[in-house]
Amino acid sequence: MTSPAISLAHRRPIGERIIERLLFLAAALGVVTTIGIIAVLAFETYEFFLEVSPIEFFTGTRWSALIKPQSWGVLALISGTLLVSAIALLIAIPLGLLAAVLLAEYATPRARNVIKPILETIAGVPTIVLGFFGLNFIAPQILRPLLGTDNIGVFSALNGGIVVGILVTPLIASISEDAMRAVPRGMREGAFAMGATKFEVVRKVVFPAAISGIMASIILAMSRAIGETMAVVLTVGTKPQFTFDPTESVQTMTAFIVQISIGETAQGSVEYRSLFAVGATLFLMTFVLNLLSGWVVRRFRTAY
């Protein structure tokens, strides 16, 4: 009996090709999602702008969606978001960078096993819990006693900013730590060999070399802070106003979206559509920031 001829022809079996198609479809789902997000936001925002003038939307500073007389100046919401985010970054940048330097340059492996879990736990706590903490502890036990109950209320941008700051600190810490660890050891040794102290090596060699990653981490933290919802709904309030006063209660874009969807707004009404318009603004802001962070890494990467 002759042995069967072995075909060496290069033709991939049907099964292989089907599998590859299926896998491709899974990967392409991401594109479908993006298109979906953009389509939904664009369509409803377009409908919104048929009723509300874009000029008023983008330049007005008074926002009142549910209380007559209605006013659609999104700058009020943006100012609330940015105020909270700015306070958050003021807290998260120093804390996050100091923690990153500690982890990358000073900590022994045993110390890392203590510090990293602390950061990871903070990062893993559901944001509603942090909002609860702000509402029940930070405002009544810290902010109001410190600043006086006449000067600051239960809800304030400051409270929200502190809570969101705690929230994004691990993000800055972990990305910056990675950036600093990537700096080659030889560079540090060269500086030590000339009589530099450890702090000088960190400050003058490691930090500048890692700066692109550090900047990217800050931009990403800002994007995260802007998009944060649950931590702010419990701490910041529902008073949209264009202000830079951190003791004031304000409303962020995200909190407004929540407010509208909880309430009894009719589908198709202008109030309902405003949800999408604000959402579109939010999406654009975070999208631009995310792109920016990638660009910063590519553009400012120190070659070594």
Next chain:
Amino acid sequence: MIDREIAADPAEFGDVIELQDVSCWYGSFRAVRNIDISIARQRITALIGPSGCGKSTLIRTMNRMNDLVPSYRAEGRVLFESQDLFAPGVDPVAVRRRVGMVFQKPNPFPKSVYDNVAFGPRINGFKGNMDELVEHSLRRAALWDDVKDKLNQSGMALSGGQQQRLCIARTIAVEPEVILMDEPCSALDPRSTLQIEELMAELKRDYTIVIVTHNMQQAARASDTTIFMTMGDDRAGYVVEEGDTIQIFTNPKHRLTEDYVSGRFG
């Protein structure tokens, strides 16, 4: 620019560095044991021996670079200008300005050539004309002509040999008394290697040089004194023989030395 006292014989001033019964440990592993050597002033001393025998550990003890390794411990006395480097009050930061080091893989900072050379003087509180100091250091490292129009360019844009000379320039910018070199040419091409060796011959007029090298021809060519080390059965390095380079290579006293320099092992 540098104040000098002219004297007839360097030996009058004693050895710059002296190691007395020095052993170095990483945790419970002894890397080198019972080292007794001296480094003569304004000479080039070569440290040779097979891989892993502790030459790098030994040279890094001389400027306390090993302190950066947490498990490191040194026993014995390391005398620099008759002061024990490991005495309680001695700060490694202060030591390293006076005992400089050039590494195997050139490690310029990702900064401009100028800032590379100015780095050491700046942190060490240099008071004076920085431009002059930078130019002076680059000239002495035989690099000035190559970079004088490119002082603001990144130090990392230079070729390998140029980068190493930049590292030498920045080391001498803080005016150490000793320059330690840990296999400075092993990452370079032959032409750059020769340039560095010529440089060393010039530099020894003002600095004491200790060089670790794998390259025996280099040691024979470039050094005045040679120290031969090898690894013992306990995996700790020890010094076999120390002496005039010519004598070590033509008429070694030890059998092991003879075997090594004639290429029979290592």
Next chain:
Amino acid sequence: MSAFSPARPVARFEPAVMRRKFTGTLFYGACLAAIGLLLLTLVALLVDVFVRAAPWLDVGFLTGVPSSRPARAGILPAMVGTFEIGIIVGVLTFPIGVAAAIYLAEYASDSRLNRLLQTNISNLAGVPSIIYGILGLALFVRALAMGPTILAAALTLSLLILPVVIIASIEALKAVPQAQREGAYALGASRWQMVSRSVLPAAAPGIMTGIILAMARAIGEAAPLILIGAFTFVTFLPNPISGQYTVLPIQIYGWAQRPQADFQGISAAAIVVVLGLMLVLNGLALIVRVRLSRHIQW
């Protein structure tokens, strides 16, 4: 030998070592203070929550349903909702996420299309969760007319964590050494055989860790679900396909909004339950990562 001189430089340097080291010590102190502050905040949060929750945590709480009277309130519907959504999300994201990761890591050449796909997924990972809520509202609840149901919620959350799962799985796949792939090919394996029999098992611990952590994140989300119509006062056990439902984070939110201290108390109790759940999931991820990786010998 030319006239030499010992290098005895004029003191043009003022190293000021003590002062510089002091500055360094101050900086180190600041680093420690930063970590200390973070630790303190975490401790304060946990202590505050536990102290508030303590009087309310009992079996009745775990098995009861919400009530307008805090003393009688329970979180059973919320737990069931969380559980059901969690399962559906896991079932959906696991195959799709891993499949997408396999395609991008093993099948896709380095073409423009594939880099675009990867960039797109990275961007999606950075989109705020509330936007996914908006998408879910428009797509699942309205356009596909699923209504505000558990299924719609699970689909929305799946879209939310899919990019995270994909990215983590790609990393796990890329960590498998090339030698394993080459070995399989050399034995005549097809690409799928190579992937399914050689690479996937090696990457499995990393992939599973990624999925468990992503699910922990999904379970803690509230914002997207608010948009999709999760309710804060659900007194019956939800039906997965139709009908109202709630989840733990939404229940926490609903109670926390009431000013009375008692409601803050049961909100805190619900938080304790959620934190316990997070602990279990993170512990599971840790075990998976440590124990399973030991079996893989490279």
